[in-house]
Amino acid sequence: MNLLNLLALPQSGAETFWFPSQASTGASRVDDLFYFIFYVSLFAFIAIVVATIIFSLKYSRSRVGMEPEDSPHHSTKIEIVWSVIPALFMVAMFWYGFKDFVDSKNPPVDAYQIEAVSQKWSWTFNYPNGAITTGGNPAIDEGEGLVIPVNKPVVVRLESTDVLHSFFVPAFRAKMDAVPGRYTYVWFEANEIGEFPLYCAEYCGSKHSRMLATVKVVSQEDFDTWAADAIDDSDLSPEERGKKLFAVKGCIACHSTAGVAGIGPALDGLYGKQETLVDGTKVAVDDNYIRESLLDPQAKVVEGYANVPMTSFAGQLDDDEISAIIAYLKSLN
Amino acid sequence: MSTTANDHGHDPNRPKHLAHHFETLGQQFDSGKLGIWVFLLTEVLFFSALFVAYTMYRSNYPEVFQYASQFLDTKMGAINTVVLLLSSFTFAWAVRNAMLGEKRKLMLNLLVTLVCAGGFMGIKYVEYSHKFHDGTLWGGNASTIFKADPAEIPAEIKEVSEAWNNPEGKFSVAVRDLDPAFRQKVGVFFGVYFCLTGLHGIHVMLGMILIIWLMMRTKRGDFGPTNFNAIDFGALYWHLVDLIWIFLFPLLYLIT
Amino acid sequence: MSDHTHDSGEEHIGHVLPLSLLVKVFGGLVLLTALTVFTGTMNLHGWDLPVAMVIATSKASLVCLFFMHLKYDKPFNGMIFLLSVLFVGLFLAFVGYDAGQYQDDIKAYTIEHIGGE
Amino acid sequence: MAPSTNSLDRTHYLNATKGFRSWFMTIDHKRLGLMYLWSVVGCFILGGFFAMKIRWTLTPGVTDFMAQSVEQMNAYNNAFTVHGAVMIFLVIIPSIPAALGNFVLPIMLGVKDVAFPKLNRLSYHLWLIGALLFVATLFIGNLDTGWTFYPPYSTGHTDPSVITAVLGAFVLGFSSIFTGLNFIVTIHKMRPPGMTWFKMPLFLWAIYATAIIQVLATPVIGISLLLLLVEKTMNIGIFTPALGGDPVFFQHLFWFYSHPAVYVMILPGMGVMSELFATFARKPIFGYKSIAMSSIAIAILSFIVWGHHMFVSGQSETMSVIFSALTFSVAVPSAIKVFNWIATLYKGSIAFTTPMLYGLSIIWLFGIGGLTGMFHATLGTSVHLHDTYFVVAHFHFVMVGSALFGFIGGIFYWWPKMYGRMAEGALSKWGCLLSFVGFNMTFLPLFPAGSQGMPRRYAGYTEAAGFDSYNMSATIGSMVLALGLCIALYSLLRSFKHGEKAPANPWGGVTLEWQCESPPPEHNFDIDPPTVDNPYDMTLVEWRGQEEGFLPKNPRSDDKCIADIQQA
Numbered sequence A: 001m002n003l004l005n006l007l008a009l010p011q012s013g014a015e016t017f018w019f020p021s022q023a024s025t026g027a028s029r030v031d032d033l034f035y036f037i038f039y040v041s042l043f044a045f046i047a048i049v050v051a052t053i054i055f056s057l058k059y060s061r062s063r064v065g066m067e068p069e070d071s072p073h074h075s076t077k078i079e080i081v082w083s084v085i086p087a088l089f090m091v092a093m094f095w096y097g098f099k100d101f102v103d104s105k106n107p108p109v110d111a112y113q114i115e116a117v118s119q120k121w122s123w124t125f126n127y128p129n130g131a132i133t134t135g136g137n138p139a140i141d142e143g144e145g146l147v148i149p150v151n152k153p154v155v156v157r158l159e160s161t162d163v164l165h166s167f168f169v170p171a172f173r174a175k176m177d178a179v180p181g182r183y184t185y186v187w188f189e190a191n192e193i194g195e196f197p198l199y200c201a202e203y204c205g206s207k208h209s210r211m212l213a214t215v216k217v218v219s220q221e222d223f224d225t226w227a228a229d230a231i232d233d234s235d236l237s238p239e240e241r242g243k244k245l246f247a248v249k250g251c252i253a254c255h256s257t258a259g260v261a262g263i264g265p266a267l268d269g270l271y272g273k274q275e276t277l278v279d280g281t282k283v284a285v286d287d288n289y290i291r292e293s294l295l296d297p298q299a300k301v302v303e304g305y306a307n308v309p310m311t312s313f314a315g316q317l318d319d320d321e322i323s324a325i326i327a328y329l330k331s332l333n
Numbered sequence B: 001m002s003t004t005a006n007d008h009g010h011d012p013n014r015p016k017h018l019a020h021h022f023e024t025l026g027q028q029f030d031s032g033k034l035g036i037w038v039f040l041l042t043e044v045l046f047f048s049a050l051f052v053a054y055t056m057y058r059s060n061y062p063e064v065f066q067y068a069s070q071f072l073d074t075k076m077g078a079i080n081t082v083v084l085l086l087s088s089f090t091f092a093w094a095v096r097n098a099m100l101g102e103k104r105k106l107m108l109n110l111l112v113t114l115v116c117a118g119g120f121m122g123i124k125y126v127e128y129s130h131k132f133h134d135g136t137l138w139g140g141n142a143s144t145i146f147k148a149d150p151a152e153i154p155a156e157i158k159e160v161s162e163a164w165n166n167p168e169g170k171f172s173v174a175v176r177d178l179d180p181a182f183r184q185k186v187g188v189f190f191g192v193y194f195c196l197t198g199l200h201g202i203h204v205m206l207g208m209i210l211i212i213w214l215m216m217r218t219k220r221g222d223f224g225p226t227n228f229n230a231i232d233f234g235a236l237y238w239h240l241v242d243l244i245w246i247f248l249f250p251l252l253y254l255i256t
Numbered sequence C: 001m002s003d004h005t006h007d008s009g010e011e012h013i014g015h016v017l018p019l020s021l022l023v024k025v026f027g028g029l030v031l032l033t034a035l036t037v038f039t040g041t042m043n044l045h046g047w048d049l050p051v052a053m054v055i056a057t058s059k060a061s062l063v064c065l066f067f068m069h070l071k072y073d074k075p076f077n078g079m080i081f082l083l084s085v086l087f088v089g090l091f092l093a094f095v096g097y098d099a100g101q102y103q104d105d106i107k108a109y110t111i112e113h114i115g116g117e
Numbered sequence D: 001m002a003p004s005t006n007s008l009d010r011t012h013y014l015n016a017t018k019g020f021r022s023w024f025m026t027i028d029h030k031r032l033g034l035m036y037l038w039s040v041v042g043c044f045i046l047g048g049f050f051a052m053k054i055r056w057t058l059t060p061g062v063t064d065f066m067a068q069s070v071e072q073m074n075a076y077n078n079a080f081t082v083h084g085a086v087m088i089f090l091v092i093i094p095s096i097p098a099a100l101g102n103f104v105l106p107i108m109l110g111v112k113d114v115a116f117p118k119l120n121r122l123s124y125h126l127w128l129i130g131a132l133l134f135v136a137t138l139f140i141g142n143l144d145t146g147w148t149f150y151p152p153y154s155t156g157h158t159d160p161s162v163i164t165a166v167l168g169a170f171v172l173g174f175s176s177i178f179t180g181l182n183f184i185v186t187i188h189k190m191r192p193p194g195m196t197w198f199k200m201p202l203f204l205w206a207i208y209a210t211a212i213i214q215v216l217a218t219p220v221i222g223i224s225l226l227l228l229l230v231e232k233t234m235n236i237g238i239f240t241p242a243l244g245g246d247p248v249f250f251q252h253l254f255w256f257y258s259h260p261a262v263y264v265m266i267l268p269g270m271g272v273m274s275e276l277f278a279t280f281a282r283k284p285i286f287g288y289k290s291i292a293m294s295s296i297a298i299a300i301l302s303f304i305v306w307g308h309h310m311f312v313s314g315q316s317e318t319m320s321v322i323f324s325a326l327t328f329s330v331a332v333p334s335a336i337k338v339f340n341w342i343a344t345l346y347k348g349s350i351a352f353t354t355p356m357l358y359g360l361s362i363i364w365l366f367g368i369g370g371l372t373g374m375f376h377a378t379l380g381t382s383v384h385l386h387d388t389y390f391v392v393a394h395f396h397f398v399m400v401g402s403a404l405f406g407f408i409g410g411i412f413y414w415w416p417k418m419y420g421r422m423a424e425g426a427l428s429k430w431g432c433l434l435s436f437v438g439f440n441m442t443f444l445p446l447f448p449a450g451s452q453g454m455p456r457r458y459a460g461y462t463e464a465a466g467f468d469s470y471n472m473s474a475t476i477g478s479m480v481l482a483l484g485l486c487i488a489l490y491s492l493l494r495s496f497k498h499g500e501k502a503p504a505n506p507w508g509g510v511t512l513e514w515q516c517e518s519p520p521p522e523h524n525f526d527i528d529p530p531t532v533d534n535p536y537d538m539t540l541v542e543w544r545g546q547e548e549g550f551l552p553k554n555p556r557s558d559d560k561c562i563a564d565i566q567q568a
């Protein structure tokens, strides 16, 4: 980052001192507005600092002595001048900001719709054709992230299954909170092919800083082939399918498959083991136990996890899917 | 008044209940009065959040509030309103007694006020315990009959909830016929109800402590025509508590 | 300050209200309570809330003006009280309006995830 | 009779009585002021410790992002939460009003104490309880909600430390309310004869405006936190979406207080600025009435802009637009103040004392802090900048660079009055300079870091994200800043032994506190009540040399006492 770029004018595409590249149609408008406020502020700032420095030097006590010469103590005229002029600039800022905001809130009617479900600490993206991708914790999950076509307006409907999260793509200058219990929306039209970071910008607990994902912008053709591929599960083995479900359904938010206890117990090497429950009894982990753990988690609670209930997946997983998950868990032994 | 500040203490004309940093009794009284009014302002804002919650949920879910309000006992609410009004009246009278130096009557009026306050809390207690018994509680409480999933209602509550489902038509809709989203919001109504009345109840109890303290001071002979500030200010607080109830009553009990 | 007096010994402070007035105010309050209970049982076709609030506000004014001495007090104290009501009003209006605007997003979600309505 | 040279041996408020009880149970506003002062400084160091922990974690190369464990992340989350909460609730909100305000306000009014001295003591004791509850949270659990306590995270997903923290903030709220209440009544009812509203020092106007916010806004945070508490412990369901509640509603409640609260922080700082600029330019403040009225305007307007913290929270668009427009209205009175201060310098006789250096720094720092507020207030840009380091930089410029520097400047300004010693010299000036430089090094680079997209409350970042250089500068800068602050503190402490004895009026101020001796007698004024004049008519005092400081040009004689004139 070269300091001389501080004043560089907005450019499309390339990164500037202030901003990452402008990868959406809205970005340049945000940047232009930013630079407008920036130059007004810079001017005001320089004016007040220069005035302060000049007065300080010119009227320093060592120079002018103890008693200053007479000068006016107030002037209504000048008070009005220096209230009205900044106020006018502020009106301009508000007005352009307002217009940009309205645009950024009203997607074109033909926009492509994607549903994004956020949970601690990952995203699940549901496409209209049934394709599902995930993106989240880079340490354990290599989810594909959000894949979108270039030059097409995209509306993302946000929801959250637990706490507040926020969908933030700096390259698009787009941000919106995902609020549990309701839907919120964000839209943008990417105009540059490439990969851009997607951050969670609302604090959501321990791994808030790990709730990272990528937005992959691809050409329309690539997108169409990708989307068609993505719903094709037929070539997956039950284990692979289970693994995918494990990520997509958000199990990874609580369960590690690498032996580390998280919010829930680690699940590798579980199958066939004797598990101790809170009441001290032991059960063998078999297909039925796992099925029950998914459909009615509170029926048999594992020792040490009495206070953190697992969410029930009844109604969210069908029999095939459960079998796939069981196959996957088995494969972890 | 003498010219130096430090011999205030020796000034024979200086009333003994005039604090060292005030010049006159009038100034002291005015200051206290302003202080208590500013305090009442903070109290109003303290309650504001709950009134805002109330407005917000009621304006968006009027049918929920109308339904849920049926579970409140209007008769008890009305009696409590009158009890509280009576206590306000006796406290206002007590201020008059203090100003006129009628110590015995002052004591008596304070006592009646205290008894009314106790009565109010007693009725409140009866109301609350009914609700706890029936499980007509806020959303997250395990025993509420408004749990989103009727299957989750515990056995001991089932019986009561069957009663609420009475076919005689006391309630516009039986609990079990409500859809889950509606049930959930009924829970919110009770959340708001308990918070509002609970916070108000806490204020009543603080007021009772205040009254007891005032009675003790009355007994000691603290109050007279030039020194009744504590009674006056205590009364102002008490009236505010009454004021809030004046709004709570129709807002919670009288939704049609 | 204008009310700075120096004969601190025997000055008169406060305003004594006649007992008859207090009784009348109390009577008025009880009557208004009865009225509001009565109107509460009727169906006023959407006017229930305004009517109840008008009655409650009249009761509140009685308490403020007489029991709380505002009628005889320095007007500034009353202004403070009105100020608090004003701010609560602002608060209420802003939040109430806002919540109304985004209810649809909540209802859409509720229908899909919890069911009902 | 005018107090002349100071003699620390005579009886004054510091040595009038002795022992722990005589301080702890005192109702003397001056002692309470000092106790607040040192308690606040202590908490500042605690908060500063966590700040350094934040900065250390974020230094490039110190933590390996990919290998960071959950415990490390939790520790970071705890660090910024405690840092933010301590700095806001325990440091900056009580700093000027409770510490300096308590000390100076009654003396500026020429009275013996605030209207309700016992309530004042209660405020302090409540503050202590609140502080203890906060300290307790450090041991009870890993408080990690952010200072904003947003549900449903704070209610559903964290450990019980939230309970003590919220209780602490609740109690501190009452401390703040009672202080504000006390000041309002004192200013209304106890101004000395002759001091009309428009003869009141501007610091008092600022404190008065602050007090309005304190009494109107603080109760709302009180109830919001209380509701959060019952929500957490009893699952009431007002905020929790799973029970039909609305989490955005909590944000409304929170910011209804917390936005006005930022002016609780800055307004007193602005009051200090006005005093500093008038005194050290030895000139009546320019535009007295505009400055006074703009304080009140800020106080009132600050209540209708809170939604600018919620532009992406799910608040409705219409409301966002309204809040954005209203937000700018607060900026105008702030601008008026800045311009008037600068105009005060014009044709003045400017002395570069330590307090004035802080004052001049604030022009720079508040300029940047305030102007970057414009980027947030503007809807178009705010969406991108929200919850990035741009916000972090903005609020440190206004809170640290302006409010806190104002606090420190105020300490140096009134220090001679508090302890009868001068803390003036090369050392204290170096402290200011280093703080200024360090501060800019720390927080200037965080602006581009934010606009480049670095989200706040992140325990780390990948190297590929490209935030390394900003964070490097910030870490080094924070060390320089810490060093500067330590020097400032040291120069204050040093003066107890080595400082020159201060005359009653070392700087040439004409507000009433400079008419009483340094340190003041137990009841502030031996003559009663003091003469009131235009508080900024600098010609009333003249310089008499190092020993005597400034003295009234026409010392009044006792027989001209106002009280006697009135009686006549």
Ligand code: HEA
Pocket: A040, A044, A045, A048, A085, A086, A087, A089, A090, D148, D262, D263, D265, D266, D308, D309, D327, D328, D330, D331, D332, D334, D335, D336, D338, D366, D367, D369, D370, D371, D373, D374, D376, D377, D378, D382, D385, D386, D387, D391, D394, D395, D398, D399, D403
């Ligand atoms: C002392 C504290 C303080 C002060 C004084 C301010 C002052 C202002 N603040 Fe700031 N603010 C905070 C503390 C403060 N703020 C904090 C703590 C947060 C974050 C909280 C959190 O999320 O944790 C925050 C966040 C914050 C946000 C939300 C950002 C986000 O999260 O998305 C916004 C949005 O509008 C904002 C705006 C403003 C504005 C418009 C001012 C104005 O008052 C500034 C006015 C001043 C000037 C404008 C400068 C002087 C004027 C001139 C030199 C004249 C020329 C001017 C022009 C021509 C424009 N602030």
Ligand code: HEA
Pocket: D041, D044, D045, D047, D048, D049, D051, D052, D054, D055, D080, D081, D083, D084, D085, D087, D088, D091, D092, D145, D146, D147, D148, D392, D396, D399, D400, D404, D408, D411, D442, D456, D457, D458, D459, D474, D478, D481, D482, D485, D486, D488, D489
């Ligand atoms: C008044 C408030 C205040 C103050 C003073 C500070 C001071 C500092 N702050 Fe903080 N900060 C906040 C309020 C404040 N902050 C808030 C509200 C947040 C948001 C929290 C949240 O997200 O929830 C925040 C968050 C925050 C972050 C972002 C964390 C994140 O989002 O992940 C960072 C990162 O750099 C930071 C850094 C610093 C630094 C380096 C200082 C330095 O200035 C500190 C230097 C101080 C010392 C090292 C102590 C030394 C002091 C002395 C020796 C005493 C001197 C005494 C006298 C002269 C009398 N702060």
Ligand code: CUA
Pocket: A119, A120, A121, A164, A165, A166, A200, A201, A202, A203, A204, A205, A208, A209, A211
């Ligand atoms: Cu999800 Cu932060």
Ligand SMILES: [Cu+2]
Pocket: D258, D259, D262, D306, D308, D309
């Ligand atoms: Cu704000």
